[in-house]
Amino acid sequence: MGKAKASKILPVIPLAKGLVLYPGQHLSLSIVDRPDLTALLAHIYSTANSPRGNIPIHIGCLPLTSSLLSPDGKLLIEDGKAEKTKLAEVLPAAAEGKDLYSIGTVAKISGVQGRRQGELNLVVEGVTRFKTIKFIQERPYFEAELVVIDEEAIIASDTVLQEQFATLKQLSREFLALVRLSSLLPRSPSTTLSPLIARRIELFVARKDIQDAGALADFMATVLDCSQEEKLRVLSALPIKERLALVIEIIQKQLVKLQGNGRIMTITTTAPNTELPGGIDIERLRNQIQQHGFKSLGPNLAGIGPLPPGFPGAPGQTGGEEVNELEELKKRLDEAKMSPEANKIALRELGRLQKMNPAQAEYQVMRNYLETLAEIPWSKVTEDNLDTTVLARARKQLDNDHYGLEKIKKRLLEYLAVLKLKQGANAALEAQIQRLHESAKAKEEGETKAIEEDAEAKPVVPKPVLSEDTAALELAIREKQRMIDKAPILLLVGPPGTGKTSLAKSIAHALGRKFHRVSLGGVRDEAEIRGHRRTYVAAMPGLIVNGLKKMGVANPVILLDEIDKLGMANFHGDPSAAMLEVLDPEQNHTFVDHYVNIPIDLSKVLFIATANSLDTIPAPLLDRMETVQLSGYTTLEKRHIATRHLLPKQITTNGLADDKVQLPEEVLDKIIMAYTRESGVRNLEREIGSVCRYKAVEYAEAQDSPEKLQQYKPLVSLEDLDEILGIERFDEELAERTSRPGVVTGLVAYSSGGQGSILFIEVQDMPGKGRVQLTGKLGDVLKESVEVALTWVKSHAFELGLTADPAEDIMKSRSVHVHCPSGAIPKDGPSAGLAHTIALISLFSGHPVPPTIAMTGEISLRGKVTPVGGIKEKLIGALRAGVKTVLLPYGNRKDVRDLPVEVKEGLRIEHVQHIWEAMRLVWPDVHWPGESRWTGFDSRL
Template structure:
């Protein structure tokens, strides 16, 4: 009872076109009417979830005679109160009403069940509660609001034989409907609920249900007064029975064959226009036409309807043919790269070569560029600079942590929540088919798992011979990626699968020297932080010496991220001081200069020092050079000691198998040449090594270490230990050694030399076959402060390590024999 008792006397009014809402029934409709959108927007923002309890009045206004169609999808019912005269429909055309006089006098109070925001307005689902009569309109802006009266359908008097017979006829007709639905294989739970409703529902509610089922014109549904005695019982039964039986006979045909007017004409027309304007390919056009036919056969309340509609909207937003015009001016690109980045000469040269070929050939089919280097060296910003130089749109796709192949290729539409993959979504976002895509952290993409292999899915994306017909599982239409300029970034290449690595050209970006960091700080980091902290360039003055102090004493990295953080800390401190003097009206007392003492008071005690300068030379201690997993170089201290024992060797410092093997090789070589090195007094003396144990330790024990590069450093450390000679702390070395004493080349020379420069190394011992790496890659300002010694064998290493002293009594020739096939 009394469902309308909770209905306020004043309700916001929602005009609905061509449709009539009934009490107890659900209606879904879309609106783009400005006034109604403002009302629904207010309700949408006022609730935490999309399910609401807001009550509105749904009042119809006449449909255009040009659009009248008996196959309207909306359900309607008589909205007139017994004894009242319905409003005369005005002859209006167009989408929206112009004034409140266009609206009918009667409507239905409705609870908003769900709201969905769309690109053109709102999709609303409402449940009819009770009929209402509009007494008067109170407001028309920003949305309609009216004083209403809610009323129930009158009960059928027990002594009114005609209406009692009509009520019985309604129940009989309802049971006929139930029988037809059984033949149509409607699910059993639905039939059970319908049976209960037909048996127990009042005549008025049952009439609402049946009228909602039959096909009538809009005007007929408004004028129909089943509950009134204006028609005789026989006429009412005949009138309703004719339409109802006619409807029941055609239900099955309608379910399988609806015409185009069975969906919202305005929305579909707009969607079709967007699809036509998107420049579909021939394959996409076929798919779109097929899906549009499916959409037109569906009722909007079907679950599949929204899935198909969302799919078509996605296709309409893919840039099938829209492109931007490339700006292929090499001088402009060169200036852009110089303005955005300091140094990186090799990288800039390769990028300009790439752009020059693109200009001459007008084709980017070729290797995909992969910028490899440690964090913070500018890989991502370099990609942005390339896009800016080309005049293309830029989009970054983060691949770190991607473990599902569907994130690359998209989900098939058979799954709930399916969506396009990252590539298709990126094209949809930028709106053109020739953007610059930055595939960030490609070395951290997941490999084979229960959800497929995302790295394998990237093979088609990055292969110029295949990506012109890339298949996204959601779109299921060939997508042309041949115009996209892909640039990948990685910290290391060891974790990239070989087939994927084969499709990319690696461009290494090493760490910066202190000189480069100072220039970067002056040109980019400091101005950026000054602006971000609300200061002007004249409010902070930092000299090169102070910047160098910050870089050396408070950062130890290949890139410049930590340097920027420390500069930001200095700017914050100066901002506080400037704000204080400004509040006190003493801006003249503010000093913009930042001194070395200011840096220490702001940043605290220096976090790092020049390790090698602080270390004292000791036998058995050698400085090595290492290459970290993130692509930057570093220094590595090796400490060896001996003690009475039984000839055992112990290795500590979280070491890998390769570096442990290098230690065994070093010890074997020293034992084999102990007499020549003066360690033992006789060539056949064997007791020396079996009377003592050896312990080799690599400090920074929490950091994993592996690789063959420490071979010559391990050998030198053992010789230093047993001969009691010192290796200067400012001497560092890297290289692999063999059992014959040969010194083999290693990788990462540029990064290692830059790290040695940062650490204050003065002499570096390298394999002779790495000379070309030093001469070709290492910056000149780094080479100027370091003496390089190139070694062919371990004797060359020992002589350079001990400052030219020849400690062996005999130097047997070591000849590397080349195998010839």
């Protein structure tokens, strides 16, 4: 609460109904029919010749009281017995002491306005609040003994006060915005506040800080359409917090009323002399603005009344709204440190904007454009955290965040090492440029000194600081710098759930850079990448420029998520073609967005794209990116990921403690093998979440009684999984298979999901005339493999011991049916020729193939086994399916080096070059009649 001073005696002026003066505000009081004001002015003028110097004349202003309020400003409860004073019948000139409120405002007289009798007004300015002790006289004018109350000190660190002040400013802006919009709707016949004046008041409110909290509350109480009781309560609210809360309540009521009526209401006052804060008559002010405009009004607004201090257009203010905002915009453009070309265009557009009328439609378009230029980070960059321990720290960061993925981790560490070396190279080039400038400057100073020493020398035009050779050298160094600054474009390709997005976040964290994600899935419009032309309605920059604006630096890590799902060419353009310039290290240093239309340097941005498949990415776009493959996780890797990341995350998510859920390794392996079959770990996380939720229900019920709580067991056993997760979704695929002739296990890698699996090939013969029947929805690739395999077996039937005569056809009196139950699954390419050949040999010879042996590879008509792709995915699928031995083409030896340790230890991998080598490995105890002919065969000859 404010601090009271010693009492003093001052003249007091009663205010008319509906008028309340607050400190810092101006008020214009009509002298017509006011004998008390006339007597007071006569007394003031009669003492004007006394030696007062520049001391202002102070008076007290007291509003009329209300029977609904107590003397301290509290609302009274109406009980039917309170005597109600009819304020409408009380005139200020006839008011008595009991009709006046106990709290008022000390004001200083600013002057008398008006030229003719009947138009004179006394202008007063509120200084501080006071409390009346007693009235000394009532006629011819009031005099009272009063106590001045100073405003209480504001503690800026008070969080409650800060919150109240912020709420008041926000509500004030909302209210004034509604007033500005009222010009677009039908107006009521009452007096309205001009939208232009409301905008100026809005700017005035925006400039206030927390030290002006009390003054702002008083200001808004003057602007708002308050009742007499509300105005008196604000005047009586001496504590700042109480005053702010009261004004906030008044604004909220008026906003609710506006929304309830479904239209924008207008601001009115009931006093005959309708006034704006500062003693400004609204009607006269609006007419003056319509006739002469704002700039012609001057500090006193053409005689309407002086503006309050700090109000836009008042003395001490530099200019109006547009001038101040354009100066601020120019300052922001200067601070942006744009490129020379961008700076030239920005200054030109700013000059046009300053000459343009704000009412023009193009004004806001141009202003938005300049604000966009100011927000783009042209030269501001994040300093990379490249100290001496950056590589060790980054390696530790990647290992903590991701298990496995050694290939991608190696590539990222290479990038960090190169970046560290680039930093040193750039520093050396900058030092070289600095030496060039210093040398040129010294040379120029020497030439100038020699000219000055020659008294007879004629004046010469000074040469530029840099000669042509030096400038060319600097340009070459700058070009070299640009080449060093190039960042690679990485493309992480792998099945869903393998951690591509989280890898990009880890890279940004290791570098200490800002991270931004751009989702390209479903983008069908080229303008979303390159932006819209400024001539279009609601034009805006593209996703890339918006990302730079949001991050505020020129070298963030931008993740281009799901680039393989980017839209193709249509009537909106080709979004994938628009990405060519973004992802080309040779072009993106001059990337042009259609909205900005100025080259922007994207070479410092580290772009990381993600995709599930390369099939839908156009070849030109794929050529601009460095592809890094992420294959699926093995069972061992999934177990580590679940233990280190997924299980702790789900325990925390479901509100449990670490010791309330325990999943042993065998339980995790059972969930991985029997309930999830995926390359990533998303479904695994869902299943672990189901287990944690089950235990959460069990633990929550156990907390109801101490006995149940003691019986609660956090350990999850294998027997519990059937109750928690249901029946097993996946069985061991080889468990029910028995050895029989004509059945072989092949390997396939799914191209859509990136995971591998086994492929059963079943061959059966029957009486017939050499017909070959293919089922299983086989594609053309598998059909060709069957035909090649059958041709080889028929041509070598005598050597295999299948016929007694070399000229006999084994298919003369029989037909063959080849079936692949999973043949319809999309795969990476031809890879089942070896399996088909072994299956046919097994069928015709009667020798079964062991079910734990699987094979992949294509064959030629000569029986040579050719290499295939997707080895890692196929072997991971084979290990998951229970295969023990795998036959691979000899040409795939290099692919085995990148296999996980678990796969190498869990499988016996044999490399074969020819069908005969595969037959010896499949049937080591069988002797073939023609095998001796192929002893020492080398397919490489």
